[in-house]
Amino acid sequence: MATTTRRFTAHTNAGNADAQRRRELGHIHQGSDFLGWSKDDYRFHLRNLTGKSSSAELDAAGRRKVLDHMATLGYAPKASTFKPFDQAAKIKWLWKKIGEHGGLRDSSPAALLTFIGHTTGSGYSEVKFVPTLEASKVIEALKAMLDRAKRAQAKGGGAA
Secondary structure (H helix, E strand, C coil): CCCCCCCEEEEECCCCHHHHHHHHHHHHHHHHCCCCHHHHHHHHHHHHHCCCCCCHCCCCHHHCCCCCCCCCCCCCCCCCCCCCCCCCHHHHHHHHHHHHHHCCCCCHHHHHHHHHHHHHHCCCHHHHHHHHHHHHHHHHHHHHHHHHHHHHHHCCCCCC
């Protein structure tokens, strides 16, 4: 189900309703700070708009009402600065670290793709094309390899 407002569209379901609630509560508190409201001002606006004295008591409609009111007063939530985790970069970084610790015979990009193929059972032309679930498996395997390479290097052995 899609909830549409003037500022953004949020697709909510049972799985992300709690995350949406936390995000909206965060926006309400940021808006309160932005508008320079004291605690008394904040509670006055909450009671006046929703009849509640705490934002934790607000339902989705109440949170929307408060955010809309804040928007009329000049507050607009900042765009998220969250960047999705770049698994491809992590895989390449781990591969490089394993090579630095002497855990690889061949640290070339082609060898990495071969390793990914053996680990996932599927071949990929680039690391960036590995699906998230498969990339997670590769990352865990690489972390184990890095630990082995570090232990071997600490013992003075070189390759794991």
